[in-house]
Amino acid sequence: MQSKRTKKLKGKILFILVTIGILHVLIINNGLQTIKSIIQKIYRFVGIMNTDSSMIQIFINGLITGSIYALIALGFTIIYRTVKFFHFAHGIVYAAGAYLAYAFFIFLRINRFISFFLAIIVAALLGVCIDRLVYVPLRKYKTSNLVFLLTSFGVFIFLQNLLQLIFGAQILTLRTGPIKEGHHFLGAVITDNQILIIVSSLVLFFLCWLFIQKTKFGKAIRAVSDDPIGARVVGINSEKIIMIAFAIGSALAGAAGILISLETNIEPTMGFSAILKGIIASIIGGIGSIPGALFGGLFLGVAENLGIWQIQAGWKDAIAFVILILFLLFRPSGIMGIKTEKEKL
Amino acid sequence: MDYLIHILIIAGIYTILSLSLNLIVGYTGLAALGHIAFACIGAYTSSLLALNFGISPWMGLIAGAILASTLGAIVAYPSLRLKGDYLALATFGLGVIVYSIAKNWVSLTRGPMGLPGIPSFSIFGYQISNVWSYLILVLLFVLLTYIVIKNITNSPFGRILKGIREDEIASLAMGKSVNKYKLIVFVVGAFFAGIAGSLYAHYISFIDPSSFTIMESITVLLMVVFGGMGSLKGSIVGAFLLVVLPELLRFLGMPSSIAAPLRQMIYGLLLVVLMIWRPQGLLGKYKFK
Numbered sequence: 001m002q003s004k005r006t007k008k009l010k011g012k013i014l015f016i017l018v019t020i021g022i023l024h025v026l027i028i029n030n031g032l033q034t035i036k037s038i039i040q041k042i043y044r045f046v047g048i049m050n051t052d053s054s055m056i057q058i059f060i061n062g063l064i065t066g067s068i069y070a071l072i073a074l075g076f077t078i079i080y081r082t083v084k085f086f087h088f089a090h091g092i093v094y095a096a097g098a099y100l101a102y103a104f105f106i107f108l109r110i111n112r113f114i115s116f117f118l119a120i121i122v123a124a125l126l127g128v129c130i131d132r133l134v135y136v137p138l139r140k141y142k143t144s145n146l147v148f149l150l151t152s153f154g155v156f157i158f159l160q161n162l163l164q165l166i167f168g169a170q171i172l173t174l175r176t177g178p179i180k181e182g183h184h185f186l187g188a189v190i191t192d193n194q195i196l197i198i199v200s201s202l203v204l205f206f207l208c209w210l211f212i213q214k215t216k217f218g219k220a221i222r223a224v225s226d227d228p229i230g231a232r233v234v235g236i237n238s239e240k241i242i243m244i245a246f247a248i249g250s251a252l253a254g255a256a257g258i259l260i261s262l263e264t265n266i267e268p269t270m271g272f273s274a275i276l277k278g279i280i281a282s283i284i285g286g287i288g289s290i291p292g293a294l295f296g297g298l299f300l301g302v303a304e305n306l307g308i309w310q311i312q313a314g315w316k317d318a319i320a321f322v323i324l325i326l327f328l329l330f331r332p333s334g335i336m337g338i339k340t341e342k343e344k345l
Numbered sequence: 346m347d348y349l350i351h352i353l354i355i356a357g358i359y360t361i362l363s364l365s366l367n368l369i370v371g372y373t374g375l376a377a378l379g380h381i382a383f384a385c386i387g388a389y390t391s392s393l394l395a396l397n398f399g400i401s402p403w404m405g406l407i408a409g410a411i412l413a414s415t416l417g418a419i420v421a422y423p424s425l426r427l428k429g430d431y432l433a434l435a436t437f438g439l440g441v442i443v444y445s446i447a448k449n450w451v452s453l454t455r456g457p458m459g460l461p462g463i464p465s466f467s468i469f470g471y472q473i474s475n476v477w478s479y480l481i482l483v484l485l486f487v488l489l490t491y492i493v494i495k496n497i498t499n500s501p502f503g504r505i506l507k508g509i510r511e512d513e514i515a516s517l518a519m520g521k522s523v524n525k526y527k528l529i530v531f532v533v534g535a536f537f538a539g540i541a542g543s544l545y546a547h548y549i550s551f552i553d554p555s556s557f558t559i560m561e562s563i564t565v566l567l568m569v570v571f572g573g574m575g576s577l578k579g580s581i582v583g584a585f586l587l588v589v590l591p592e593l594l595r596f597l598g599m600p601s602s603i604a605a606p607l608r609q610m611i612y613g614l615l616l617v618v619l620m621i622w623r624p625q626g627l628l629g630k631y632k633f634k
Contacts, residue, residue, distance in 0.1 A: 086430055137621050145430045146376050147620050150570070153563055154616030161606035161613065169602070276441070279434065318445035321438035328435055329423050 013214060057189070058305050064194050066301020067201035068260050072278030073285065073293035074208055075252035079127075081225035081288050082238075082245040083139075085148035089130055089155040090253055091275025092163075095268065097123040097254030098261040099163055102172055120254045127250020128243055130155055136239075156271070164268040171265040174258075193262040204255060205294055208248065212290060221245055225288065273317060280324045285335055295335060350476040356588040357483035358545050361490045363568040363580040365537035368494050370566065371574035371629070372503065373530045374510030375424065376433040379440030380538055380565050383413040385447055385557035387539030388546035389454060392463040395547075402466045402547050410539035416443075417535025421528045440559045447554040459553025463546050479548055486544060487581075490537050495577055497533065506530060507575075560609070567616050573629020582627060587612070 072094060079087045100122050104115030134155055138148060212218035223231040224241045231238055256274075277300060282288075285296025300320060307319040366380045390412045391405030400408075420439055424432050447454050454460070466473045466482065473479055497503050508516040509523055517523055546552045564587070572583025591608035599607070619626065 086434070134617055134621070143620075143624070146433060147624060149430045149433055150566070151617050151620040154613045154620065156613070157560070157563070158610050158613030158617065161609040164606040165603065165610070169606075283434075312449060314449040315445055318442045318449075321441050325423065325435055325438055328427060328431060332431070 062302030062305035066298035069277045069281045070294045070297025071201045071256035073281035075249035077293045079249040085145040088152035091271035092159040093250045094253040094257040095271035097257030098266045101258045123254025124247040124251040127246045131246040360584040361541040363584040365534040367580045369534040373506045377436045379436040381562040382440045382443035383535040383538035384542030386413040387542030391543040392546045406543040409543040413539025414532045414536040417531040421531035463550045573626030576628040579628035
């Protein structure tokens, strides 16, 4: 009975994965024009075609940065759910993803997609290594979240400067050819890479959500996050589940780093503001909630871009932190979070 | 020789910062990660007053410290409602916000271009521009900070702070107004951090936002943790060791493009190692619970 059900489930998941893959390829390669025209028709129908185009551009820019934030927040959330502390070094896994892709693609001249894939795998391994080497001894002592946070800072500083030592402090880029002109879209401009960023982060997001909600491992992750002792009682190896969570979360961070490096330059300090935005996004969305991570990331991205439009680009980080402090003070459970007895601030 | 004195002066300034942070983190148990923001306020206040209005650096130092402690009070208010890592994150945010203000309010702070030509202190018409005399001045301030914080922590007031650190609810049950004590601790800590910032500005005679990044806050926290939380001697030892030891890298003949990240790597590694094997630091008795 059990095996039949899991088989059915596996078949379903495989089917969904294949469809998503096909859709993904279609959208990026050929289907772009069709989808664009469909959306344009919808917009024309609604009658907002000729509204302020800068508004739409800001919104699109917000979605691009927001989808990256959402990916980081998602990885962070998956890890947070199992271990219940702020894994700050997540940001350096993100930066490492970008640098690894650079190393494989530009230094070793491996094929683009293979090198990205390798980079994501090595990033996942890096996350697992951080967990094994640093967090496991701390878990043995049963220390507080604060100690974990500070240790995580230490790991972050160490690895960031290691990256700087290896690759230098100057900015690098994954771009090889000239910059392509973007598509004009409802009066706004969007490039192929930007579309790739939005679509692939949404796809990754959906896959992760399926993984958490539908598979056995996802169920185990949820069990460990709800009640670690209860999970151990029913025979779930929580250390193994934590390792899987670190692998998936870090792979997501690596993917986010690669995606953003298609769009902007790579520098050693890029992980710092990224993880801050990831943490802020997941607190806004409701910490530990997966739809919350998506929502919080997009919300933060759009809010930041609106703020930059109104004020100045340099205030980006300050805006994000003002939003965070407001949320911490007035709605600490976030937009979609549920306040449980234990997790009250 | 002048270089050695320079390092000692910087170490002295860091000692003031770590002593004042120890009062907040080590004695009261509040995880504050934005300590450099107070130094930033102190440095900018006194140098702007000196440059724009020609006010004596001594007055500027006091004004900077008072403004920093006002900010401390403003920070303390929301922090009363947050605990543990959430408090750490909120104070961290404060550090980022103050840094962005220093960087982006160009009409006031000249942004990344910095403020050059900040005048030095003078006593009875005698300019303290010599490194030796500045070292004595800084050491006097270190002594002052040490005496004040020592007296605070040894008094009944200090016992209540330790009580808050050990068990906040028990302190409340004893009838102590925990919020009031936390507020005072933040104000006093920020006051001395403001003094440290002002001393730094008038010594280097040039400040820009890059001296007050959030990494500096973490460095100061590392000094407190390394020396030992709740131990004032530990803070002094921690600050001196962490300023002096990385300078040895320079004597080994490393170019600064390697020495700077290497120094940060050592800090990062030290933080991890301390947290895993010796969370109470060199001389401390208390550790983060």
